[in-house]
Structures are given as C-alpha cells and as structure tokens.
Amino acid sequence: MAHRRGRAGIGALKKKGETSKFTKKAEEIKETSLQSALDTVKQLEIKLTKFAQTHHKAIAKDPAFRHKFLSMCAPLGVDPLTSKKSFWSFLQMGDFYHELAVKVAEVCYAYRSRNGGIMSIKEVQNILVRRGTKFRLNEVVTNYSEEDIVLAIEKLKQLGSGFRIVKVGGTRMVVSVPTELDNDHVQVIQLAQDVGGGITVDMVSDMIGWEDDRVKRALDLLLSEGMAWIDKYEGLEFYWFPSVWKDSFAL
C-alpha cells in the first residue's frame, strides 16, 4: 500500500520550509505582546502616580489600602509618595527627607566602586533628578535642591557610616566612607579639580610646594581608597580623580 510519504504533519511542513511561517507568527505575537506590555505599563505608571497624589491622605491613613497600593507600585518602581515638601519638612521631619536620605545612600553605594566613596553634590543631584521609574517610559522629574541633599546627609550622619560633606575648593563633595580625609588630601583633590585632568607628584610639589614624600603619602591614601586612579603613561605616573571629572568636563 502506498503511504503518502512526507505529505502530512510537521514533517511535511519542515520539508516545505513552512515552519518559517510559524516563526514569523511567533515573532508577531511576541511583538504585539511587548507592545501591549509597554502601553499598559506606561498607562499604569501615569495612573498610579496621579492616584497617589490625589489620594495621598487615604494612603497614609489606611494600612490595608496602602499595602495593596504599594504592591502595585513596587514592581514598576513608581515612587508612591513623591512627598512634597510641606510644613513638616521645614522641621526636617516626614517622609520627604527620609526618602531622600535612602536615595542618597543608595546612589553613593552604587557609585562607590567607581569613585571610592566621594562625589560632588551636583553629581548626586543629577543622578537623583534623572532617576525615574524602572522602565523610564514617562518623563519623571523630581526636584531636589542641593540644600535638600545636604539636609538628608545630616540625617545619615548618625548611622555611623561616615556620611559627611567635605568642601573641596568651591565644590561640596559627599563622602560616604569613614576614611579620614585631612587638609592635605583635600588640597590634592582641589588641585586635580583646578588642573582639570591627571596630576603627577611633580605637579603637586611644584604648585603647592610640599616635599615629594608628603605628596606621595596623600596620593597613596587616595589611591588605596579608590578615590584616585593611577595611569602610567610614557614613563610618568598620572593620578586621576573620578569625582572631579563630571565637574571639569562639564556635561
């Protein structure tokens, strides 16, 4: 009996090369799913934020509702209480500064491997202002002033991880490690800021007037803390400071 060989089923399809049609269909389904996901999530971000603003009282007073609301906001990264500065924040109480303190701590931690635990307040501010929801589908601008950040750091001081503000020339730097930075260190960083690039031991001793040993000691500490990077170029050793880059090579 003659069987119809290779004319039915998946074998037939594969032979005729028709599986490409299925792959195409699968791609189409994926595309539409992705598009729907994007659209709906975008809508949800807007709606959740708006709802949070209109009903912030209910959220604050009703623990059961708050719990449900937060369960919706958390996976999307929507900040439910972009707490406005109110009367209470003047007295430095309330969620606004606590939230900011948490965010500042997180930013410092995230960037510590790059800059050793020191960064300019302006840089922290830029990062916080740009930071939106998880998928960044909507433009979210939270306005934090430099003063707000300074106050948040004051609060973080008590936690004993070394959070403090250090003045380097005209710039205020946020330090998030307990390393002791004395005047010498600050002056070296300031020099790097003025020069706007890498500095060598000779440059420092020429411009500030210390003996080589003193310069090396300061640079070595900054190097070991990760606040300075060393670059051996053409026989010379250049020290670079990531924390001052953003300022000198302004965006």
Added chain:
Amino acid sequence: MSAWTPVTTLPKQTLTQSGLIAIDSSDNEVQLITRSNMELRSLSPDLLPKPASASASATSAEMDRDINLIVTLTTHRIVFQFQSAIGADTGTAHFLHHCALHPLPHGIQTSGGNWTSNRSYKIHIASLTHGNFNLIFRKGQKDRDSFYEAFHKSLTRRQWEETYRQSQTQTQPRHPRASGTSDSTNNSSHGNKVNKKVGIDAILQRNQHRHERAKNLTNQAFGENKKDKDAKAQEVEVLFREAKELTGIIHKYVATLEKNQKEDTTELTGMLNEMGIITALTKESTEDKSFHELLARQICDFLSMNKAFQIHLGGSGIMTLTDVYCLYNRARGANMISPDDLIEALGKMECLGLGMKLREFEGSGVKVLQETGFDDSVMAKKLINHMESQEGGGNVDGGVVQDFVNFLTGEVEIEIAKNYVGLTALEAARVLKISPLLANEQLLSAEQNGYLCRDVTMEGTRFYKNLFSR
C-alpha cells in the same frame, strides 16, 4: 496555671521569633491598629468552654473578663495579648477571626458613652462561635472610634475572602471567550463547531483578550480623581477591589519587559529583592511608647529572612546601619522611619533578647547591627585560615622574616621559607563576603586582639598573621 477567661477560650495566635503577631502575608494580611489597656468581657449567660490549658483545680474559677490587654486588629482577625507579658517574655496571644463574627451590621456595634450608666466606650462584638463580647476602651471615645472605623472597614472589605473570590472570577469569563466570538450568537448545531476557533487563531484571540482586559482594567480601576470627599472614598474602594488582579497583570508585564531590557541600571533600582512589603507601623497605629519596641521586633523579623545577614542562612552576621536603614525603609515604602528612630529601636534589641544588637567600632565610629552569635575571633580565624591555605613553599622572604623574629624574641621556632600571605581590606572583603568597610573593621579588630599584624607600604596596608604572639 493558665486562667479560665474569655481570652483564653479563644484559639491561640502564633507569634514570630521576636514576639510579634505572625500574620498571614501569603494571603495579604495587614496589621491595622493596636491599642493597649483594653478590657474584654464576655456577655454569654452560660460559661464559655474551659480551655485545655487551664488547670483542673478549683482555684481557677471562671472569670468573665480580661483586663490589661493589648488588642491588635488586622484585615483578617482581632488579636488579644496580655499586657504584662510584653517585654522580655511575650507569653501567649489569642485571636478571633473576622469570619467568626456575625456579618455586618450585627457583627460589631458601638455602645457606651452615656452619662449615668454604661459610661465607658465599648464595641459590642457578636461572634458565631464564642458568643457575645464587650470590648471596653479605657482611654476614651477617640480611641474607640478610630478602632471601630478600622474594624468596620475590614468587615466590609472582607479581605480574607479575596483569594477565593479571585479564583471564582477567573474561571467564569473563560467560557464565553473559548466558545468563540460575538458572531456565534446563533448556536445552530453546526454553527457552534464552525465558529469555535482552534489552533493559532485561538491562541491569538486569547492573547488579544488578555491584553484588552488589562487595558480596560487599567482605565477603569483608577476612577477620574474627583475632588468630592465621598467620590474619593469610592474611588479608593474600587481600586482596592481591583488591586489584586492589577498586581497580577503588573507582575506579568514587568517580567515581559525585563526580559527585553538590558539592565545596566540594576544597581540603582533599589536594593530590595524578594523581601516584600512590610506593614508600616506608625505612631498612630501603635501608640507612642511602644513604637520603638515594636519597631525593633519588626526589624528583627525582617532581617531574620535575610540571607546576607543571617549566619544560619549563610550570611555574615553583620550589617552596617546604613544598609539596614535603606533596606528596611524601602520595604516599608511609606511612612519611613528616621535614623533617630532606627537607632533608638536597635538600642532596645539587646534587652529585648532579640538575638541581635547595635555595635559601634571605636576609632572609626562605624556602627553596625550584629547577631549575638557573631564573634570577632571567628572572623579573625577565617582570615588566618585563608592566609594559611594560600601559603606555598620556598621563598626568600620566609628566611628574612625568621631572622627578624629571632632577633626580636630570642629563639623561636618558625617554619622556614614560607610565602607569607597578607590581606588588604579589599581581599579580606572577598574572603569574608562582607563589604570592604566592614572587612577593614574586622582586620583592625583582629589586629587589636593580637591575631594579625599590619604592614604599611607604598602599595597600601596589608595584614599578616601575627607570628610574634607565639
């Protein structure tokens, strides 16, 4: 030894390891309000069934009331705890589930507040299982009213039935969808079969329906943000009802988008992982004086599941206060606590016997939270073991070290020609699996205790096994 009182006849409530009420977070149970100095009186004409724990002797006569209670209301139940027991040892707690109460409006009713008789402010509770009770508020009307409002809301919302309700609504809509589209209204004998979509068409249609439902829900669940107070309250309830389904949709879509996205911003999207959301106990919902104590207990429970922290889960047993602060506040999501609150709460942990305590390193002033089982010498030994495992054989340096030590201490037997290994803070961090900041503190403390010696060079500071101590 236990007494025979209304509270003890109720079922026992499980507590967490730090003495807090163990709520059913898998069913989204949320703690709402707590009040102390409460009294519960049974109004049943007959004796309540004697609890098994009450002793058989005649001295444990049945009493119709309990005083000095701490009463906590959650979305699923009402819990009674004995006040004197809170502190070092928490004793037992009992609860009454909301489903055991008569449905509204009879389930709970306010009473009291009259001039001559029936003066105290009460809530009358009518249960299906244990008869009727009066819950008496010694602190006045405001207390009673805020409690009643929360109680009433929970009984209206009936959150404990939500999971069941959800499963019911999910099975029903499937039927109209699966049997075809809107043009299948004439169900003739062959009409049905022809209109039913099969294969890929069915999949496509199901997908489309799902997306449309998601879109519709998103539009409808949020109301129009009216200004009117009552309309606002309505909008809240609408969102409340739809929240569970919405959350499901959100999780699905987030998973889809995550797969598609290149995550280079992972470090900034928060340190919160699978920890879930914590009920934010506020000063209003708990009463001022017990606030920090409850906070301490909650933080303890929160960290007890943290794999990076708990020694018995493989963690290090030590965490900086900043990390605790960020993690905990993120989990609260709202009504965040201030650093002052954190420090005060953590300060109480030791005397509450919660298994962790606050510690400040002298010198640097770094503050950490550490488990009571954590021991500096254990860390020091870990470091030394690591160094010893790295030591190879045959090196000139060994000889130099030996000569120097002999010079200083007289005749000391040391293994010759060993490649002594020293660790920097960064390397120690990798060995101990903690942050470099904490690793540095461990190195310093090990040095203080004589386990290690430091060697400061141009390339940095390295800590070596202390050979002088032998």
